[in-house]
Amino acid sequence: MQELIFGLIGGTALLMYGVDMMGEGLEKASGDMMKKILTVLTGRVWSAFLVGTFVTALVQSSTAVTVLTVGFVNAGLMKLPQAVGIIYGANIGTTITAQLMAFSFRFKLTDIALPVIGLGFAIAYFGRKKMKYIGNAIMGFGMMFLGLKILNSGVPLMQQSPLLREFFEKYASNPILGIVLGAVATAMVHSSTATVGLVMILGQAGLLDLRSAVCIMLGDNIGTCITAQVASLSGNISARRTAWAHTLYNVIGVILAAIMLPLFLKSIVAFTDSFNPGGGLAAQIANSHTLFNVFSAVVFLPFTKQYVRFLEVLIRSKEDEDEDTSKYLDRLLLDTPAAAIKAVASELARVIEIGRRMLDEVMRAFHENDEKLLEKARKDEETLNTLQREVTMYIVDLSKHALSDKQSQAVPAMISGINNAERIGDHALSIVSLAEMKIEGGFVFSQEALSDLKKMHGVIESMFELTIDSLRRTDGSHIKEVEALENRLDEMSREVQAGHARRLEEGRCTLEAGLIFLDVVNYLERIADHIFKACLSGTVMAEATHNGR
Structure with missing residues (x-):
């Protein structure tokens, strides 16, 4: 019994570690390529589905791909329909490892586990850069096979254990309990591949028949959702919808498969007999894993639009979602x-x-003498200060990671950008004080003066619009237009001040009102400067994202 327990613990640990090491090595070897493929080639649901399948087959971790997808959606880099397509594909791509495990049982590939580990170690030890990661992936591949070999060597002992036989006859033979068992096991180890490998070993020992093994496999697909759910807890509404898209997709698929279990089992046997005759129970288990995920994708793909609408209705955004916390930083x-x-x-x-909204509130209050708008503007300025600190800390954390030359150059540009955005709020707050002086002092501005302020505000509005669009697209496309508007505003400022001087000479403007007016013009000009500088930071960020090297 002691030998069996130690073998199970050691073999399972090696299997799990091998799967994890292989996935991590492949993911790092792929570098930014995986992330670029996910964000660039996923325009339509079908292309997202194919990309999800390919990328997950490459890195062999549906959890990693799904969690990364949640992060992309949270950052606004990907829309929900594309994320759903990737999830469909990721579930299929991750089944390749299970197929390799089944293949190893039939052709005794577990016997070459140690040479594979040695080869991987040599590549990792002597290789450079990406070759080290490839070496680690090969080592993980070998450790996975070694873990399977150790577990497989314990099959005779498992067959002799009445305790194990009684446990699996009692729990795994019940479809619902089998599904729960698979879900709990996978949630604990965070790897459906490792759980499927264990199910194959138990099948080899005769402790599980195909029906029981398939039920546990179905549960695996539910248990693997836990990591994405945890990752989405700190995310925005889109990230939470993505995590639930993954969970509900798997849960609904499991329910459908459980309802049609007899037909599903016949399909597995027929498929295995046709494409892998003599593969045995291990091949049937691997095929059940693949067929289930293909079946789920076939069912959901035509109805993705409806599924996304359902998620949007089911998981609604909170009206009081805290604006003081970042929305896109993940x-x-x-x-x-x-x-x-x-x-x-x-x-x-x-x-x-938010700075744009704040200035709009201030200028409306200036024209309408509405003090309630000034209070709203003050709250917006507090929000800007809070967000500046949060964004700056995120940039500092990013600077501690491995960055290319272009990305390193983007760090001071990003800090400059967020500081300029915060300064917009500071100058708008100064206009709040001037508006209060105007309202409390009962000062009346001439129609010409008010018209000049509206024109200047209109130019600034255009600068805001172009800068925000440029940053959202991260392409620096509007920098020349924003610069032209900023120069135009400088000219307007000189013209407006000259016009004010004429009105003052003609006695059409009081000295007190004139001082307030000139200060507002000065602050508007400064706001325009900061908008242009923020847009300029965006061009550096665009270069860093499009030319990573």
């Missing part, structure tokens, strides 16, 4: 600098949008 993206920089650009656009 710590999951820090290991993917290009994506993290795009997230900062999206957050910077949001901060500038």
Whole structure:
């Protein structure tokens, strides 16, 4: 019994570690390529589905791909329909490892586990850069096979254990309990592949028949959702919808498969007999894993639009969602600098949008003598200060990661961008004080003066719009237009001040009102300067995301 327990513990540990090491090695070897493929080639649901399948087959971790997808959606780099397509594909791509395990049982590939580990170690030890990661992936591959070999060597002992036989006859033979068992086991180990490997071993020992093994496999697909759910807890509404898209997709698929279990089992046997005759129970279990996920994708793909609408209705955004916290910054993206920089650009656009709203409230209050609008503007300025600190800390954390030359140059540009956005709020707050002086002092501005302020505000509105659009797209496309508007505003400022001097000479403006007017003009000019500088920061960020090297 002691030998069996030690073998199970050691074999399972090696299997889990091998699967994890292989996935991590493949993911790092792929570098930014995986992230770029996910964000660039997922325009339509079908292309997202194919990309999800390919990328997950490459890195062999549906959990990693799904969690990364949650991060991309949270950062505004991907829309929900594309994320759902990736999830469909990721579930299929991750089944390749199970197929390799089944293949190893039939052709005794577990016997070459030690040479494979040795080969991987040599590549990792002597290789450079990406070759080290490839070596680690090969070592993980070998450890996975070694774990299976150790577990397989315990099959005779498992067959002799009445305790194990009684446990699986009591629990796994019941479809519902089998599904629960698979879900709990996978949630604990965070790897459906490792759980499927264990199910194959138990099948080899005769402790599980095909029906029981399939039920546990179905549960695996539910248990694997827990990591994405945890990752979405700190995310925005889109990230939570993505995590629930993954969970409900798997749960609904499991329910459908459980309802049609007899037909599903016949399909597995027929498929295995046709494409892998003599593969045995291990091949049937691997095929059940693949067929289930293909079946789920076939059912859901035609109805993706309806599924997305359902998720939007089911998981509604909270009206009182805290605006003082970042919406797009996700710590999951820090290991993917290009994506993290795009997230900062999206957050910077949001901060500038709040500054835009604040200035609009101030200028309306100035024209309408509405003190309630001034109070709203003060709250917006507090929000800007809070967000500036949060975004700055995120940028500092990003700077501690491995960055390319272009990405390193983007760090001071990002800090400059968020500081300029915050300064917009500071100058708008100064106009709040001037508006209060105007209202409390009962000062009346001439129609010409009010018209001049409206024209200047109109130019600034155009600058806001172009800068926000440029940051959201992270392409620096509007920098020349924003610069032209900023120069135009400088000219307007000189013309407006000259016009004010004439009105003052003609006695059409009081000295007190004139001083307030000139200060407002001065602050509007400064706001325009900061908008242009923020837009300029966006061009550096765009270069860092499009030319990572």
